[in-house]
Amino acid sequence: MPNWNEVILEIQQEQQKNPHVNPLDTVRRKYLKSVSKITGRNTIAYYSGWLQKPQVAGTAVNDKDKSGFMLAINKLDRAKGLDLILHTPGGDIAATESLVDYLYSMYDKDIRVIVPQISMSAGTMIALSAKEIVMGKHSNLGPIDPQMGGLACQAVLDEFKQAKEDIKQNPQSASLWQVIISKYHPTFLGACKQAIEWSEKMVFDWLENNMCKGDKNKVQKIIDTFANHKIQKSHSRHISKKECIDVGLTIINLEDNQDLQDAVLTTHHAFMHTFLNTYCVKIIENHNGVAYIEQAVQPQNSK
Structure with missing residues (x-):
């Protein structure tokens, strides 16, 4: 050819x-x-x-x-x-x-x-x-981790979680974190969480009912790899x-x-x-x- x-x-x-x-x-x-x-x-x-x-x-x-x-x-x-x-x-x-x-x-x-x-x-x-x-x-x-507005949904949630933990341990860091997390509207955070749940469940069901034929452990391993922003680091990987x-x-x-x-x-x-x-x-x-x-x-x- x-x-x-x-x-x-x-x-x-x-x-x-x-x-x-x-x-x-x-x-x-x-x-x-x-x-x-x-x-x-x-x-x-x-x-x-x-x-x-x-x-x-x-x-x-x-x-x-x-x-x-x-x-x-x-x-x-x-x-x-x-x-x-x-x-x-x-x-x-x-x-x-x-x-x-x-x-x-x-x-x-x-x-x-x-x-x-x-x-x-x-x-x-x-x-x-x-x-x-x-x-x-x-x-x-x-990777199949969902994006919103060019941002990885999981990265947004992780950043917000880190902010809460840092402020709890060091209240003086609140002013610094305020600048960073003020760009996230509460509704946006909820939408990120829902997008992650939706995409993972959707792909889980497809894998379980076709390629993996009921093997939930294998399906979960695939989801944990492809949908995990911490593992893949970048959506463009x-x-x-x-x-x-x-x-x-x-x-x-x-x-x-x-x-x-x-x-x-x-x-x-x-x-x-x-x-x-x-x-x-x-x-x-x-x-x-x-x-x-x-x-x-x-x-x-x-x-």
């Missing part, structure tokens, strides 16, 4: 051969189709262009995505299960919960997630809802395939099937080229070429 540079060359050749057809779509769909042919399963790619367009709105998981999945799933033979290729920075927890519920209703938990490069935050939550995750040596998941295996996730090595690895990585390159060369910010596309494509607002030329 072609590498990064060879995919560029193939796109250029396709443009010369068929100037009236978008070569990016042609090449991308060709290799996405090849993934399905190898696995014998339905394949949907859920791709975000956040790496290429970090400041553009629409790259995160949101409620509009369900419409894209409805389009992509329509007319597929659902008895074949679903391989979901994920590349996303994450996004809204409520939208994530709704999306997984919808995928479960369509595929009865026969869902496998493939991570060619990165699936972070809410993207990791989606991966943890699957029966197994296919990862390569280059693949990463991320990249968790390797080895760490995922060590904590108890059901991980399939992408390298074990050379044909599948080639097809997945070439498909990944094709999606990256699409984001680099168009205004696309998100693509939800099935192996038959049916796609929901969201584009950024194009800049207006100044006069």
